[in-house]
Amino acid sequence: MLQGPAFWLAITLAIYAVSAAINRRCNKTPLLNPTLLSIAGVAVVLTLSGTSYQKYFEAVAILHFLLGTAVVALALPLYNNLTRLKGRWLTMAVALAAGSVTSMLVGMAVAILAGGSTLAIISLAPKSATAAVSMEISRLIGGTPAVTGVFTILTGITGAVLGPYVLDLAEVRSHEARGFAMGVVSHGIATARAFSESEIAGSFAGLGMVLNAILTSLLVPLVLKALPIAV
Amino acid sequence: MLMQVALLITFQWIGDTLVKSLGVTFPGPLCGMLLLLGFLFATGGPSQELRTVGSTLIDHLGLLFVPAGTAVVAYGVLFAHEGVAVLAALFISTTVAVHVGGAIAERFVRPRPAKDEAAKM
Numbered sequence: 001m002l003q004g005p006a007f008w009l010a011i012t013l014a015i016y017a018v019s020a021a022i023n024r025r026c027n028k029t030p031l032l033n034p035t036l037l038s039i040a041g042v043a044v045v046l047t048l049s050g051t052s053y054q055k056y057f058e059a060v061a062i063l064h065f066l067l068g069t070a071v072v073a074l075a076l077p078l079y080n081n082l083t084r085l086k087g088r089w090l091t092m093a094v095a096l097a098a099g100s101v102t103s104m105l106v107g108m109a110v111a112i113l114a115g116g117s118t119l120a121i122i123s124l125a126p127k128s129a130t131a132a133v134s135m136e137i138s139r140l141i142g143g144t145p146a147v148t149g150v151f152t153i154l155t156g157i158t159g160a161v162l163g164p165y166v167l168d169l170a171e172v173r174s175h176e177a178r179g180f181a182m183g184v185v186s187h188g189i190a191t192a193r194a195f196s197e198s199e200i201a202g203s204f205a206g207l208g209m210v211l212n213a214i215l216t217s218l219l220v221p222l223v224l225k226a227l228p229i230a231v
Numbered sequence: 232m233l234m235q236v237a238l239l240i241t242f243q244w245i246g247d248t249l250v251k252s253l254g255v256t257f258p259g260p261l262c263g264m265l266l267l268l269g270f271l272f273a274t275g276g277p278s279q280e281l282r283t284v285g286s287t288l289i290d291h292l293g294l295l296f297v298p299a300g301t302a303v304v305a306y307g308v309l310f311a312h313e314g315v316a317v318l319a320a321l322f323i324s325t326t327v328a329v330h331v332g333g334a335i336a337e338r339f340v341r342p343r344p345a346k347d348e349a350a351k352m
Contacts, residue, residue: 016294035293035300042297043304053305060298067295068260069236069288072243075267076277076285082268091339099332107324114316124320128328131299132258140256150306151321153299158325166326172333181333185325189300192292202289208332210261217256 003051008059015041028196030164035189036157071188074206077195081203084176092180096208099184100215103128103155104223119144125224127151129216130187130209137220152187159186160193175200183208235284242267 019037026032046056057064085092107124116124123143126134131152138148163182172178175198182190183205191209195202246263271277277285288295310317 012297013294016297020293033293035296038294038297039300039303042301046301046304053301056301057298063295064298066288067292067299068243068247068258068263069239070292070295071258071260072239072246072263072267073285073288075242075264075271076282077289078264078268079271079276088339092336095332095336095339098335099328102331103324103328105324106327107320110323111316111320114319116313116316116320120310120313120317124317124324127321128325130258130261132261133256136256144309146302146306147309150303150309151317153303154318154321155325156296157300157303158322159329162322162326163329166329167333170330170334170337172337174337177333177336180336181329184332185328188292189296192296195289195292206264210264213257213261 003055003059005059005062008056009062011045012038012042012060012063015045030161030193033157033161033189033193035192036161067188074191074203074210077199077203078206081200082207084200084204085207092207095177095180096184096211096215099181099208100128100212100219103185104216104220108227120147122224123147124151126216126220127155128185128187129213133213133217137217141221141224153189156186156189159190163190164193164197176204179204180208184212187212232280232284235278235281238281239267239284239288242270 016034016038019034019041022037023029023032023034042056045051046053104125107127108121111121111124122141123138125141125143126137126148128134129137129152131149134152135145135149138145159182163186164178167178167181172181178197179191179194179201182194182201187209191202191205194205242263243260244263245266246261247259249266250257250259250262
C-alpha cells in the first residue's frame with residue numbers, strides 16, 4: 001500500500017512544505033535547513049514503512065530529474081549577475097582555488113590524524129565537487145563512489161547549515177562572497193541556501209559550484225599522485 | 232510557459248548528450264547550464280517568462296535535493312565504523328574552507344565606496 005510514485009511524491013512534497021514552513025517561521029535560520037529536515041522526515045517514514053532507499057528513489061525519480069532542469073536554470077540568475085564579476089575574475093579565481101584546495105587537503109589531513117582508513121581518506125578528497133562529479137572522481141582514484149556520495153551530501157549540508165555562521169564570524173558580508181564560498185565548498189545544497197539569502201548570493205553560489213566541479217576533477221587526481229598514500 | 236520548460240529541458244538534454252559523447256567526467260546539467268548561459272549572451276538575454284519559470288524551479292532547489300540527499304541515511308552505514316574521523320574531517324574542512332574562500336572573495340569583492348566615488352569624480 002505504501003508504495004508507488006503518487007504516495008512517495010505526496011509524502012515528500014508534504015514533508016518539504018512543512019520543513020520550509022518551519023524554516024520560514026524561524027526567520028530562515030540555517031540550522032533548520034529545510035532539505036536537512038526533509039531528509040530526516042523522509043528517513044523516518046522509510047524506516048517506519050520498511051521501504052528501501054532504492055524503492056523510494058525510483059518512486060520520486062521525477063524530482064531528481066527536475067533537479068537537473070533547475071541546475072540548467074541557474075544560468076538565468078547568473079546571466080543577470082555576471083557583470084558583477086567585471087574586473088574581479090582573478091580574485092574569484094584565487095578564492096576558488098583556496099576554497100577548493102583547503103576543503104580537500106584539510107579534509108584529508110584531519111582524517112589521517114583521526115586515524116581514518118586509506119579508503120575513507122581517498123573517498124573524502126573530491127567531496128566539495130557536486131555529487132555526479134565527486135562520485136566519478138572517486139571511482140577514478142580508487143575510492144568508493146557511494147561513500148564519496150554520502151560525504152558529498154554531508155559536505156553540502158554542513159556548508160548550508162554552518163556556512164552562514166562561519167561567514168558571519170569571518171565578517172564576510174557581501175552577497176557575492178558569501179554565495180561564492182558556499183557554492184565552491186558545498187555545491188548545490190548550499191546554493192539552495194544561498195538563494196534564500198539573496199538572488200546575488202545564489203547566483204554566485206551556482207558559479208562557484210560549476211567552477212569547483214571543473215577544478216576538483218582536475219586537481220584531485222594530481223594531488224593524490226603527489227601524496228604518499230597507498231591505494 | 233510550456234515552451235520555456237521545454238527550452239530548459241532541451242538544454243539539459245544537450246548537456247547530457249554532449250558530456251556522454253565526449254566521455255568527460257562532468258554532470259550533464261552543469262554543462263547544460265553553461266550552454267544556456269552562452270545562449271543567453273548570444274540572444275541578448277532571457278524573456279520575462281523564462282525568468283519566471285527559472286526562478287520557480289530554483290525556489291524549490293532545496294526540495295529537489297531530497298531524493299539524492301536521503302542516500303545519506305541509506306548508505307551512512309558504509310562508514311559507521313570510522314564515523315568520528317570522517318565527521319571530524321567533514322565538519323572541520325568544510326567550515327575552514329568556507330571561511331578561507333569567503334574571506335578571500337570578500338576582500339576583493341566588497342567595493343570601497345569612498346575610493347570608488349572619488350575615482351569617478
